[in-house]
Amino acid sequence: xxxxxxxxxxxxxxxxxxxxxxxxxxxxxxxxxxxxxxxxxxxxxxxxxxxxxxxxxxxxxxxxxxxxxxxxxxxxxxxxxxxxxxxxxxxxxxxxxxxxxxxxxxxxxxxxxxxxxxxxxxxxxxxxxxxxxxxxxxxxxxxxxxxxxxxxxxxxxxxxxxxxxxxxxxxxxxxxxxxxxxxxxxxxxxxxxxxxxxxxxxxxxxxxxxxxxxxxxxxxxxxxxxxxxxxxxxxxxxxxxxxxxxxxxxxxxxxxxxxxxxxxxxxxxxxxxxxxx
Numbered sequence: 001x002x003x004x005x006x007x008x009x010x011x012x013x014x015x016x017x018x019x020x021x022x023x024x025x026x027x028x029x030x031x032x033x034x035x036x037x038x039x040x041x042x043x044x045x046x047x048x049x050x051x052x053x054x055x056x057x058x059x060x061x062x063x064x065x066x067x068x069x070x071x072x073x074x075x076x077x078x079x080x081x082x083x084x085x086x087x088x089x090x091x092x093x094x095x096x097x098x099x100x101x102x103x104x105x106x107x108x109x110x111x112x113x114x115x116x117x118x119x120x121x122x123x124x125x126x127x128x129x130x131x132x133x134x135x136x137x138x139x140x141x142x143x144x145x146x147x148x149x150x151x152x153x154x155x156x157x158x159x160x161x162x163x164x165x166x167x168x169x170x171x172x173x174x175x176x177x178x179x180x181x182x183x184x185x186x187x188x189x190x191x192x193x194x195x196x197x198x199x200x201x202x203x204x205x206x207x208x209x210x211x212x213x214x215x216x217x218x219x220x221x222x223x224x225x226x227x228x229x230x231x232x233x234x235x236x237x238x239x240x241x242x243x244x245x246x247x248x249x250x251x252x253x254x255x256x257x258x259x260x261x262x263x264x265x266x267x268x269x270x271x272x273x274x275x276x277x
Contacts, residue, residue: 029154030134030153030154030157031134033154033157033158033161034133034134034157036161037157037160037161037164038125040161040164040165040167040168040208041121041125041164041208041211041212042118042121042122042125042208043118044114044115044118045114045118045168045171045172045205046172047107047110047111047114047171047172047174047175049172050172050173050175050176051107051175053176054106054107054175054176054178054179057176057179057180058103058104058106058179061103061179061180061183062103064183065096065100068096069093069096071092072089072092072093072096073089073093095186096186098186099182099183099185099186102182103179103182103183106175106178106179106182107175107178109178110174110175110178111175113205114171114205117205117206117208117209120209120212121208121209121211121212124209124212124213124215124216125212125215125216127216128212128215128216128219129219132215132218132219132222132231132235133215133235150232152236153232153235153236153239156236156239156240156243157239159239159243160239160242160243163243163246163247163250164208164246166250167204167207167208167246167250170201170204170250171201171204171205174201174204174205177197177201178197178198178201180194180197181193181194181195181196181197181198181201182194182198184197185198200250203249203250204250207245207246207249207250210245211242211245211246214238214241214242214245215238215242217238218234218235218237218238221234222234
């Protein structure tokens with residue numbers, strides 16, 4: 001094989017082998033973290049563990065279908081010749097029918113959405129140079145910076161793994177809350193809660209796709225000469241941005257939506273209180 005050492009290429013082969021051996025040593029501590037990070041980014045979340053709980057939730061929600069249909073039919077009958085009330089009753093019946101279909105198919109829809117995100121994320125990650133995530137010794141500046149900043153890079157990777165694990169858990173458990181979110185969305189007094197659940201789970205599912213775009217941008221950035229000698233700085237920056245994005249989207253946005261939902265509910269309660277007062 002051309003990469004094997006022999007008498008004819010001994011002078012060039014030995015330094016290359018020593019260089020590769022040195023790189024393997026300095027990358028050995030971070031390689032498991034990188035492999036785990038890539039798996040958490042690209043592998044579809046396994047939601048089958050919570051399939052039985054999803055079935056229980058579906059069974060509980062299905063008990064409300066009859067009541068909702070009876071309520072819709074009752075409104076239609078008492079609407080009389082009022083065209084507006086009849087249209088509202090028909091709209092309510094249509095929404096109930098759509099809600100029932102979406103709830104019954106929520107496991108399949110949720111699984112398809114997760115697989116779609118996994119395919120898109122994998123496609124972007126495959127476009128990213130694997131060498132971008134590894135420590136290199138291609139020049140003295142990079143070698144010196146990696147010596148001083150290597151520990152910060154490892155800590156950044158650890159935070160990335162923690163956030164991605166939390167995201168994996170939230171998405172896996174999300175299959176239980178998807179039918180609840182759909183049910184709430186089609187019930188006018190609970191619609192804001194339904195939107196909160198669905199928006200939060202959607203963000204948790206697709207946040208890895210945006211992370212992959214950040215990593216791709218970082219790998220392209222180090223190809224620019226001005227950044228080539230500061231590769232580890234770009235690596236730390238890229239992972240920090242991805243971590244901040246996950247933290248902001250998954251937690252701050254959820255808290256913001258929760259506060260808005262609370263204000264909306266409080267406003268409704270105050271309006272009703274004023275009406276009766």
